Amino acid sequence: MALDLGNLAAFMAVAQSRGFREAARTSGYSASALSAAVRRLEAQAGVRLFQRTTRSVTLTEAGTQLLERLVPALGEVEAALDVVNGFRESPRGTLRLNVPAVAARLFLSPIVEAFLRAHPDIRLELTVDDTFVDVLAAGCDAGVRYEERLEQDMIAVPIGPRRQRFATAASPAYLAGRARLRHPRDLLGHACIRQRFASGAMPPWEYERKGKTVRVDPSGPLVVTTIAADMAVSAAVAGLGVIFLFEEWLAPAFESGALEPLLEDWWCSFSGPFLYYPSRRYMPAPLRAFVDFLRQFR
Incomplete structure (x- = not known):
């Protein structure tokens, strides 16, 4: 079966956003383009991946299982392509962080401001969320949480007050x-x-x-x-x-x-809190730059 990464990326965007309109808002593609990509993927796979009504879009069992496998796989593809970023004088790209309200309120602002001044080619997207999430499934590169809420297979780097x-x-x-x-x-x-x-x-x-x-x-x-x-x-x-x-x-x-x-x-x-992210062979350049920055910032 020939793979079309664009169709897979569209499926993942809709699944993570729980709808075509929200996926269009965050991905930069139109809702109709995303819908067409998902239909092509469903036709290729021979199964329905979403249950669609006028009010909601939800994953089928097949769609849920595909998403569970696809998120880490596409993350590795993206990270592998990002290796070339390491050859630039200044890394570029998007860093997506999931943080609790207390981090956003109390200590992240000076860290973020200094980091963006040091890395003008990096765009930072912050999602404020007090639930403990699978950062990859949520479409994020890393998160900030407290020690008692960290999973053992995560890499943790101190951030903020100790x-x-x-x-x-x-x-x-x-x-x-x-x-x-x-x-x-x-x-x-x-x-x-x-x-x-x-x-x-x-x-x-x-x-x-x-x-x-x-x-x-x-x-x-x-x-x-x-x-x-x-x-x-x-x-x-x-x-x-x-x-x-x-x-x-x-x-x-x-x-x-x-x-x-x-x-x-x-x-x-x-x-105090930690920046946490999954252990994997390739780390996206924006995340690597942020981790290195935190070590110098402390």
């Missing part, structure tokens, strides 16, 4: 007339502003002191997804309740006095 803490805080207005918190379990009697991951998980608040770990699962008037943490901060400043978030995120509110630290001697310290 130690961080979760802080607990509330506004002076909320604390007025209320007893001061002395133990994490006291939070069960307070209104607390919670955050939920896109997966639906809402982890408990964790504290540690003198080797003792305490986890509490408080309730309150507001729950937001982690990507909307700024709304949680605004709610805490407005006096709606107690917040539990990265210390760096709350630092401006601490400095202005809009929020007061609570239970500070119980705050947990944990390892």
Whole structure:
């Protein structure tokens, strides 16, 4: 069977974007061109790869299995062709990163700005996503996540702060007339502003002191997804309740006095984030340049 990489690339773009219109927006090809390429591939393969309705486009079982094999295979083809990039004085191409909201909010900006100044021929595409994704299946070269969420077969390079803490805080207005918190379990009697991951998980608040770990699962008037943490901060400043978030995120509110630290001697310290990417023989030149840059940036 003769292969047409263009048809395969069109199939992968539609599958990853979950639709022809979104694939057209991100790939630069028209929806009709992508549709024609997918039809040619289906005719060649002799099976339907997508179930199409007026409202949605979903993979068939055959399409799902093809995508699972195709993503790493085309990634290797792209990386192999990218080898010639290493012979340029300055690498060029597109680097696609999948990062959590906390990375985009707290520490990526100066790294990205310095990297793009050093490599003007590289285009960087950032996707902010708090779920743990297969970076290749998501069409990305690498991702940023914390150590407990890294898969063992990934290469991990430190990025950003090496130690961080979760802080607990509330506004002076909320604390007025209320007893001061002395133990994490006291939070069960307070209104607390919670955050939920896109997966639906809402982890408990964790504290540690003198080797003792305490986890509490408080309730309150507001729950937001982690990507909307700024709304949680605004709610805490407005006096709606107690917040539990990265210390760096709350630092401006601490400095202005809009929020007061609570239970500070119980705050947990944990390892900072990592850039992670799959181990493979050929690394795309833009990613290789970024990894080398991180080693010099620290």
